[in-house]
Amino acid sequence: MQTIDLRIDAGWIVPVEPHGTLPGHAIIVDGGRILAVVPTRAADLAYVARTRVALPGHALVPGLVNAHTHAAMTLFRGIADDIPLQAWLDDHIWPREAQFMGPEFVYDGTRLAAAEMLKGGVTCFNDMYFYPDAAARASLEVGIRAMLGIVLLDFPTPYASDADAYLQSGLAVRDAHKHAPTLCFALAPHAPYTVGNAAWEKVVMYARQLDLPIHTHLAETAFEVAQSREQHGGTPLARLHALGATGPGFIGVHAVHLDAADMDLLARHGGHVVHCPISNMKLGSGIAPVAALQARGVNVALGTDGAASNNRLDILGEMRMASLLAKVGSGDPAVLPAQQALEMATLGGARALGLERIVGSLVPGKAADIVAVDLSAGELLPCYDPVSHLVHVAGREHVTDVWVGGERVVADRVLTRIDAAALTARAHSWQERLK
Ligand SMILES: [Zn+2]
Structure with a gap:
């Protein structure tokens, strides 16, 4: 024995x-x-x-994998609903971030998110937000596994002033946590339309040098694709491919408005898609071509996006929505059966994050x-x-x-690691400040 x-x-x-x-x-x-x-x-x-x-x-x-979220934005849950993506960002989210976002915001918001996710069966999340050092502290405290984004944008925020400052801050956090068994890191340029070619080239260089995934929003709206065609002469994905960003470490989030050539490109180069059905529905972005991607062999994972545009961090719920939305989108009830939806929420997420040897299925040797x-x-x-x-x-x-x-x-x-009452008090205090 x-x-x-x-x-x-x-x-x-x-x-x-x-x-x-x-x-x-x-x-x-x-x-x-x-x-x-x-x-x-x-x-x-x-x-x-x-x-x-x-x-x-x-x-x-x-354990379920939430392959795309902005955990700290849980503090913005329900603060502005029923608005198109650009106006939602310009008029509601970015001004509040400029005023309130800082390490304590990220620490409390990420703890609140991690608590919600763990209680809903999510054991691993892929985060894109500022102050990843605070998100790391929160994740370690609550006991959830996390891939934290080394985020960057072309414009300044309270967190960093320019692309180099974003990269250096994020890489320093990665260095500080490189031995933590439940943390890993990805480069997380926000989107093709918020990061210019010069910064993308730096992202590609670091991704190759440090063997890090690239996690970015991609083709979320029809407007984004039209703008890219006009300004760059091609789709957002074609542009990122020309910059060298695609490959097996590429994680494209949303991917609602892909054309056939985009999908073929992802299939050929081994990129991953994170499908966020509820966020796409809530922002009226459209229906991602999940069945067409899977038919080409592209790995599709599931994400909630931030609680500010969902407004839950509930991957069990996303599984059901993904299955139903794929059936509505294709007119075919045989598309995305339950086993496949469950696989997207587990092993598909692990594959997207490059963690399939560690998590994603219940087999000997895995965590x-x-x-x-x-x-x-x-x-x-x-x-x-x-x-x-x-x-x-x-x-x-x-x-x-x-x-x-x-x-x-x-x-x-019941969460075993943290004091739920104290966390609730912190959430109430942010509610008073942010409203
Ligand atoms: Zn997002």
Whole structure:
């Protein structure tokens, strides 16, 4: 008998790799990693667990990956709704950022976001915002895995004055945290239309030198594409390709208005798309061509975007919306079935972030990022197919327990690492200042 750290028995395990469900199995965890996924009887014969958790009415799924958000913007949740993207940025978001944004804003906003995400089963997020040092501090404290953006824009903000200052600040944060096992970094130029060619060339140089992904908004609106054709003689993606930014480390967010040549280019060069269905619907941006991208073999992940344009950080909800929107967009109910939606929210997100060897599925050797979803309540019965229920029936209110790297960071719906009441008080204090 082998002594191990943790054994979790569940009604069903949904490993994502392979597809389908494993009834009557247990996950064996040791040293923060998944050691085995085995039938209950085999676990009884082989392992003695220091901690044992039995969840007979639950499904265990891999930790969900929110592949695009602006975590600190959670403090802007609901502050300005029902406005087109450009006016929303120009008149509501950017003026408030100029006035209020700073390390404490980012620290509190990111803690609030991380708390919401963990309680909804999101164990890893890809962030694009200012003061990544404050976001790093918040993520480490709450216990969530994060890819933090080394953000840059061509115009000054309270955070940095020009492209070089953005890059140097971000790279210094990366250096300070390079040994943190739950943090990693990407270059995050905001968008093709807010970053000029000279700064893009620097981004490409650092991406190659330091082997970092490039995370950017891409072709979110029809206006952006028309403007790019006029100013640069091609689509935003064609321009980024000419600058050398595309490749297997390229993460294009939204990708609503891609033409066939753009999609072929992504397929040929191994770039990833992050689909943000609810943000796209809320801002009236359009329907991303998810089925056409997947048919070409392009990896598509799921993101919430910031809570200021969503207004939730709920990847379980995004899975359902992605599936429904793909069916509406294509007129084909067979498009984006539940298993595929679940894969986008887990392994697809891990692939986009270059973390597929560490997270994204429940297989031996990967980090024990595990989410327990209670499928026993009346509104989930009967349950013929847990995967279908995870996408179309269950909500984040059914998430009860979450482990990141084998540590139980949510236990019976309660965050184990932070004082929720103190965080609530901070959110109220920001509400008073920002309103
Ligand atoms: Zn965004």
